[in-house]
Amino acid sequence: MVTLSEIKSKNKRAGQFFFERGSPPVVSKQGNYLVTRGYGSGYVLYKYSPATGKVSYQQSSSSKATLVNIAKKKA
Numbered sequence: 001m002v003t004l005s006e007i008k009s010k011n012k013r014a015g016q017f018f019f020e021r022g023s024p025p026v027v028s029k030q031g032n033y034l035v036t037r038g039y040g041s042g043y044v045l046y047k048y049s050p051a052t053g054k055v056s057y058q059q060s061s062s063s064k065a066t067l068v069n070i071a072k073k074k075a
Contacts, residue, residue: 004029007048007055014053018046028068031075033058035067043067047074 004026008019017023024044028035032048038060045058045067061067 002032002048002050007034007053010050010053011048011055016054018055027064028071030068030071033071033075035064035071045071 007029011018024037024039026034026036027043032050034046034048034055036044036046038044042060042062043064044060046055047058048055059067059070
């Protein structure tokens, strides 16, 4: 299983800045899925691609639990 530190490192090497200072923190990691706080209220689900190192948007919700459950099912 890939650690959050490995994801951060590979994402930076891929030229993305998903973990740049000021970005919302990751509140849950389920396999290759990351749940972060949204800007403002709510939460956002992202998917990490181990092949490219990129992190892409999947969906948002006002409920952290909903997104964590979705991520667990997909992981």
